[in-house]
Amino acid sequence: MVCLVPIFGFFISRMSLKNLLIYTYSFFLANLLIFFFFFETYGPFKILAITFFIWLSVFNLFIVSLFWSFMSDVFSSLDAKKFFGIIAAGGSLGALTGPIIARWLSTLPSFGTLLLAAIFFLAMGLCCVLGIFGLSAKKSHFTQKKQASKITLGVVLEGIQHIAKSSYLQRIVGFILLYTCISTVLYFEQAHLVERSLGDSAERIRYFSSIDLTVNTIAIFGQFFLTARIIQKIGLSLVMASIPFLMGLGLIFLGFHTSLETIAFLMVLHRAGNFILLRPGREILFTVTSTSEKYKAKNCIDTAVYRGGDALVGWAFSGLVALGLGLGAIAFLAIPLAFLWSVLGYKLGNHQAEKENVVPLKQIRYENKIQS
Secondary structure (H helix, E strand, C coil): CCCHHHHHHHHHCCCCHHHHHHHHHHHHHHHHHHHHHHHHHHCCCHHHHHHHHHHHHHHHHHHHHHHHHHHHHHCCHHHHHHHHHHHHHHHHHHHHHHHHHHHHHCCCCCCHHHHHHHHHHHHHHHHHHHHHHHHCCCHHHHHCCCCCCCCCHHHHCHHHHHHHHCHHHHHHHHHHHHHHHHHHHHHHHHHHHHHHHCCCHHHHHHHHHHHHHHHHHHHHHHHHHCHHHHHHHHCHHHHHHHHHHHHHHHHHHHHHCCCHHHHHHHHHHHHHHHHHHHHHHHHHHHHHCCHHHHHHHHHHHHHHHHHHHHHHHHHHHHHHHHCCCCHHHHHHHHHHHHHHHHHHHHHHHHHHHHHHCCHHHHHHHHHHHHHC
16 A cells, blocks of 8 residues: 555646546456456466455555545535435445355356456446546546646655645544544454354354344445435534444443443444444545545545554554453553544534635636636
8 A cells, every 4th residue: 555655646646537547447457357367377376366365455445545536526515415425325235235246156167257247347337437527517627637747756745745734634644543443443352252252153154244234234224314414414523523432432331341242233333333424424524625635645544544554553452462451451442542533523524614615615716717
């Protein structure tokens, strides 16, 4: 991720946003075709399997971040509050139907069939992107060619510079880091409790399947019918503060009552709450940023910062376990972070509302300039 951020910054500085999206999707499509060729020709040998796994982790974060950068550029802040929940529901539906399709295809003799299916769906995603370009009222914005200027280190690392100069982006970084902190703590708490409580492999499969089914069912319903209503009813500030605050209360209970049932409830609350409220809310935050911040700074935050925070907290958790701290004690240590996460989310919502009142004027001036 650290290596990709400056490379992506280079291409953003050299091509129009439309070409950037088309070439990025096409690049990943070509990657899948190459993997398909090697898997079909040589089989899933160890180095290839490891390479594919790492590539998939990078691809997943990168392409999702780019998609939401595009959405925050297409929709205004007001429209995003109406539609981002429904758009996010597409991801939840994909998470629900994808495993079903994969399970069916896995019965076929060729492993490469799974990759062909992935290529097909990614190609359909590219077609959707092209369709959005055709429907957008900001065609000139997306097709505007970048001036051929000298590419310097400052231009390539402009996303990091944006973060260093903007208190708004720094708060988003803090929010993401605290989110990954609580997520990772819950993940490792769950892993230890599952290992301790469920000795049989079939029991573990049933446990994780039940969690995934519950989360996806709640998320799809909530994204379609609740997200927009909740954001418009109580405002983005309370939305961004709500799930972190509930997680703080949940961690208090987990500290006193460390059990598989408690962690299962918290995992459902955390993941479903993220899908219904936090993820759409986080993406709405970027609707009031500049184009460069939407693509360069956001990509850096969603990939390098997110994955880096995940790794650091994982190491910290392992260190605390090695020092002899129990799961309940670690849950107590995470409580202040959860409430800090809630306070930061509330302030971010207020900051977004302040910027929202300024951005429409800038957009009107930009559109008038284009028309003239």
